[in-house]
Amino acid sequence: MRTYETTFILGPQADEATFDRQVKAVSDLISNHRGIIHKEERIGIRRLAYPIKKYTQGYYTRFIYDADNSVLTELERFFKLEEPYIRYLTVVCEGNPDGMAEDFHRSSRRPQAVPNREVKEKPAVEETPAVEEQSRPTESPEVNAESVTEPRSDPEEATEEKQTESEADSTETKEL
Amino acid sequence: MAEFDRRRKRVCRFCEDKIDTIPYLNDRLLRRFTNERGKIVPRRISGTCAFHQRRLTNAIKRARHLAILPFASEVYR
Numbered sequence: 214m215r216t217y218e219t220t221f222i223l224g225p226q227a228d229e230a231t232f233d234r235q236v237k238a239v240s241d242l243i244s245n246h247r248g249i250i251h252k253e254e255r256i257g258i259r260r261l262a263y264p265i266k267k268y269t270q271g272y273y274t275r276f277i278y279d280a281d282n283s284v285l286t287e288l289e290r291f292f293k294l295e296e297p298y299i300r301y302l303t304v305v306c307e308g309n310p311d312g313m314a315e316d317f318h319r320s321s322r323r324p325q326a327v328p329n330r331e332v333k334e335k336p337a338v339e340e341t342p343a344v345e346e347q348s349r350p351t352e353s354p355e356v357n358a359e360s361v362t363e364p365r366s367d368p369e370e371a372t373e374e375k376q377t378e379s380e381a382d383s384t385e386t387k388e389l
Numbered sequence: 390m391a392e393f394d395r396r397r398k399r400v401c402r403f404c405e406d407k408i409d410t411i412p413y414l415n416d417r418l419l420r421r422f423t424n425e426r427g428k429i430v431p432r433r434i435s436g437t438c439a440f441h442q443r444r445l446t447n448a449i450k451r452a453r454h455l456a457i458l459p460f461a462s463e464v465y466r
Contacts, residue, residue, distance in 0.1 A: 220455055261456035271456065302455050307410045
């Protein structure tokens with residue numbers, strides 16, 4: 214018995230009931246082979262990064278479950294035979310399965326109250342040109358001020374500086 | 390010069406956030422470590438430590454298989 218994690222993509226041209234049926238077929242297959250399902254995660258319809266079987270969208274679902282490795286061969290056979298399953302991936306689940314799911318949710322949707330790092334870097338990713346214009350001019354005077362060895366007493370200033378720097382860095386990596 | 394030094398000493402963001410298993414379904418996170426061609430950013434540029442870069446590479450490759458990340462960006466095809 215091992216904890217596995219299977220993600221699969223369904224073709225998008227179906228209604229909710231059909232998706233339900235297709236997802237259930239997988240969960241049945243796992244539980245019929247004495248597998249224990251911990252988590253069923255419907256991620257839903259999502260744009261594909263490249264077309265698969267002429268589809269540009271797909272319905273993503275993820276299972277986290279305990280099972281023997283014999284289930285995996287069965288699953289693989291199933292996915293290959295059935296039409297609507299356009300892609301699948303099974304990996305051994307590492308660490309805490311709930312934690313992983315949390316991570317996914319945290320930043321695939323809009324981050325709310327999450328570690329400041331996430332919020333800090335967000336504008337750099339989404340609106341690169343605007344940030345570039347802003348960060349360049351603000352950066353240079355700050356650096357100048359530092360070279361004159363101004364005593365940095367208040368902590369607010371220090372964090373602010375760090376922020377603009379990290380933004381500038383990430384825009385730079387984008388350019389490469 | 391001082392600025393140059395500081396930029397080199399970027400810390401690995403996965404070490405900072407204490408993430409050991411990198412979520413391969415999180416495209417917003419992974420996209421930060423690929424350039425606009427879809428290539429994986431080397432760690433000398435991203436500042437990721439060796440341990441996490443290995444994990445990251447793995448996660449990006451999984452994400453590509455699941456069409457979460459592109460193998461190559463459409464623009465350059």
